[in-house]
Amino acid sequence: MKALVKTKPEAGLSLMNCPNPKPASSEVVVRVKATSLCGTDAHIYNWDEWASHRLQLPRIIGHEMCGEIVEAGSDVSSVKVGDFVAAESHLTCGTCFQCRTCQAHVCKNYRILGIDFDGSYAEYVALPERLLWKTNPAIPPEYACLQEPLGNAVDAALVEDVTGHTLLVNGCGPTGLFAIAISRISGASQILATDISEYRLNLARQLGADQVFNAKTLSPDDIGKAVLDMTGGDGVDAALEMSGHPDALHLAFRTVKNGGRVTLFGIPTGQVCFDLPNEIIFKGIRVDGVTGRRLFSTWYRLAGLFKAGLNIRPVVTHTISMNDFAKGFELVNSGQCGKVVMFPGGT
Numbered sequence: 001m002k003a004l005v006k007t008k009p010e011a012g013l014s015l016m017n018c019p020n021p022k023p024a025s026s027e028v029v030v031r032v033k034a035t036s037l038c039g040t041d042a043h044i045y046n047w048d049e050w051a052s053h054r055l056q057l058p059r060i061i062g063h064e065m066c067g068e069i070v071e072a073g074s075d076v077s078s079v080k081v082g083d084f085v086a087a088e089s090h091l092t093c094g095t096c097f098q099c100r101t102c103q104a105h106v107c108k109n110y111r112i113l114g115i116d117f118d119g120s121y122a123e124y125v126a127l128p129e130r131l132l133w134k135t136n137p138a139i140p141p142e143y144a145c146l147q148e149p150l151g152n153a154v155d156a157a158l159v160e161d162v163t164g165h166t167l168l169v170n171g172c173g174p175t176g177l178f179a180i181a182i183s184r185i186s187g188a189s190q191i192l193a194t195d196i197s198e199y200r201l202n203l204a205r206q207l208g209a210d211q212v213f214n215a216k217t218l219s220p221d222d223i224g225k226a227v228l229d230m231t232g233g234d235g236v237d238a239a240l241e242m243s244g245h246p247d248a249l250h251l252a253f254r255t256v257k258n259g260g261r262v263t264l265f266g267i268p269t270g271q272v273c274f275d276l277p278n279e280i281i282f283k284g285i286r287v288d289g290v291t292g293r294r295l296f297s298t299w300y301r302l303a304g305l306f307k308a309g310l311n312i313r314p315v316v317t318h319t320i321s322m323n324d325f326a327k328g329f330e331l332v333n334s335g336q337c338g339k340v341v342m343f344p345g346g347t
């Protein structure tokens with residue numbers, strides 16, 4: 001089969017022929033129909049500091065996927081050949097404190113598809129049965145492959161109720177865009193969004209943001225004042241920080257109302273200094289760190305949101321064949337895209 005492999009400790013990936021995977025008794029082999037490019041994959045593609053410490057090579061990367069089961073191991077019972085599936089990317093240990101107390105999303109020993117074992121940037125991938133998520137075949141592959149990153153957005157947006165609430169979303173990359181769409185359909189009253197890319201702010205409008213602010217042309221002070229003006233001077237009920245930029249982090253704490261919540265998902269590159277008394281303690285706010293997805297409650301919740309009419313189509317701005325992977329990563333690095341989806345079997 002053809003696969004994209006990280007072979008050397010340097011930027012780039014190699015498109016090469018690899019042996020087809022064989023399923024262990026508790027695994028299936030899936031023919032990958034669509035697999036999307038994630039920020040994590042870009043870190044690996046660019047071979048930054050984090051990637052160089054995290055990966056052992058060679059590795060077929062990719063972890064956002066969907067496809068059809070073509071072979072099943074002897075112990076597999078919940079799915080069968082021909083089923084359309086997506087996959088949770090975190091393989092949890094099942095025995096640590098977190099796994100045994102309904103917090104498997106922060107398992108101490110989890111292994112990740114496309115990082116710790118071979119991933120979905122390939123024509124075929126072997127997957128443990130317990131990672132599989134049976135998916136409605138009516139959902140086109142270019143959207144079905146996005147359920148894994150959508151789960152992050154479900155967790156970030158809905159860690160608390162948003163119905164009738166005002167929200168600020170800082171950072172309109174794919175997860176921020178998903179969070180806007182999810183908040184909208186969940187009944188948020190007003191959604192404000194910031195980013196430094198006009199391209200992404202346009203997508204934010206399409207997904208339901210009421211007002212967008214370009215943080216490249218407006219100062220944090222200007223945006224902060226505008227957000228307070230638009231919320232009757234109180235600030236927003238919830239701020240979702242999806243960018244990791246220090247200015248955006250402080251903006252979130254500054255514009256959330258007393259007693260509100262700040263949800264942190266974007267990852268800063270270094271340490272960030274806070275004025276704890278004024279930004280957090282005296283405001284009496286709640287701060288949530290969100291990593292991965294609640295297993296598997298966010299998957300069930302997302303299936304319900306799709307049934308309710310969640311529309312994430314505008315987020316998929318580019319579809320490419322696997323041969324064009326370099327073009328795909330150029331797009332992700334440039335920020336001039338929503339989600340880029342690859343078809344390993346060709347477009």
Ligand code: ZN
Pocket residue numbers: 092093094095096097098099104107108109110
């Ligand atoms: Zn565990």
